Amino acid sequence: MSISVLGYTMLGLLARGPHTGYDLVRLLRRPIGYYWTAQQSQIYPELGRLAQAGLVVFEAASGPGPREKKTYATTAEGRAALATWLPLPPGSHAPRDELMVKTFAVAAADADQMRALYLTMSREHAQRAEDFERQQAELDETGAHALDHPRFGNYATLRMGVAYERMRQEWCTWMAAQLTTPARRRQDPLDHELTVAKRRRS
Amino acid sequence: MSISVLGYTMLGLLARGPHTGYDLVRLLRRPIGYYWTAQQSQIYPELGRLAQAGLVVFEAASGPGPREKKTYATTAEGRAALATWLPLPPGSHAPRDELMVKTFAVAAADADQMRALYLTMSREHAQRAEDFERQQAELDETGAHALDHPRFGNYATLRMGVAYERMRQEWCTWMAAQLTTPARRRQDPLDHELTVAKRRRS
DNA sequence: CTAATCATGTAAGGCGTTACATGATTTT
DNA sequence: AAAATCATGTAACGCCTTACATGATTAG
Secondary structure: OOOOHHHHHHHHHHOOOOEEHHHHHHHOOOOHHHOEOOOHHHHHHHHHHHHHOOOEEEEEEEOOOOOEEEEEEEOHHHHHHHHHHOOOOOOOOOOEOHHHHHHHOHHHOOHHHHHHHHHHHHHHHHHHHHHHHHHHHHHHHOOOOOOOOOOHHHHHHHHHHHHHHHHHHHHHHHHHHHHHOOOOOOOOHHHHHHHHHHHHHO | OOOOHHHHHHHHHHOOOOEEHHHHHHHOOOOHHHOEOOOHHHHHHHHHHHHHOOOEEEEEEEOOOOOEEEEEEEOHHHHHHHHHHOOOOOOOOOOEOHHHHHHHOHHHOOHHHHHHHHHHHHHHHHHHHHHHHHHHHHHHHOOOOOOOOOOHHHHHHHHHHHHHHHHHHHHHHHHHHHHHOOOOOOOOHHHHHHHHHHHHHO
16 A cells, blocks of 8 residues: 555645645645645545554544544654655656647647637746746745745745746747748648648658 | 547547557657657547547458457548647646655755755756757758648647756756755754744744 | 635546457567 | 567556535634
8 A cells, every 4th residue: 555646745745734634625726736736535535544554643623514623743654754755756647738739730720720829828827937936036035945944845846837837938939939920821731731641652 | 428638639640640549559659648648548448439429430451460450540520620629728637746746845855865866857857858859850850840841740849848858957956956055954854844833833 | 694714524437557368470 | 489569459446526415613
């Protein structure tokens, strides 16, 4: 019974201090949610597994609603398991980049419509980059850029976020520019590809 | 019964020309595999669904092994469905960036070991960037940088690959540098965080 | 008095990975 | 003679999403 990445992610959050499952639902949205997300239907069972493995313990108290409120904290075993896992090279997870899938098949769609798509995406990335930069500036004021600051992890991941969004934005504007310039295709792009293919075959 | 992203990805590949399921297994590795992957156990059932939806048809011939070899091609409906889907804004898929999860919890591990991790990752990204650049140069020679070239899609996605790997490499070296400089933490980072947390609480 | 927030769980179904199963042809 | 390639499928299991279900407290 090995721990999933989600399990370690939650362990990492609990290593910063005790939390309820409900807390973790929120914490897994921002800022870690930019890199790994989970629904609460995944979180509660996973907390159970971590507890069964002895990596976390909980204190129950009467909470709102019909059930008890459980506050979870890491155990020494939990912190050890986390410290062992962290420096291990990440397993390669299947990439899921829908925009690149669409880009790969760009010739099969209308060029003007695709150009509009890349312009929209470019704007979205620019907006998120600005958002991240604002958050980074806020963190910076608290001194989070220092290695021994408790929020240095937040700072470092945000830095990646900014770099990623900027890079992506640039690529999208480049792509939109390609779809504008010089002589716009007038014939159906798919027909065109098929003609090319036929020519090669003969 | 709506088509999955994998279904459209496969439709996009078949729009370039007829292929067997076995062909698609290979095609879904390089270069699209950098952005969307699938195992053959997913591909064969998905082909069945696409055929049932009338988006592809196949011609059967006696092949090696006990079963018939089926060569699939898109139908007019298939090409229309693809052309409709492509310009739609991509649905947001759950991000899965294990390295960033680890970075977020970096304080809970040994700094030297984490530094080694980022240096390893940096080297890996550099290598992949070089690999992509080589592939890009090869494509460039065939004129794939032009919008109406049948492999422009390959060229554009590779361009993203290069930008991504370079960006990532830079971030990893920055991270490694942070873990080296100035006064290296000597105390247990987790104990440290807990002390800080206690101080704040009181 | 209504809506949001706090709080914990279950169920159904789709997506994805690993592994199993078969067998001809071609390359080493 | 052995290994790789071509070629198509199935089964089991885990991860993840969407939706359902309950109910107290607090804010508007």
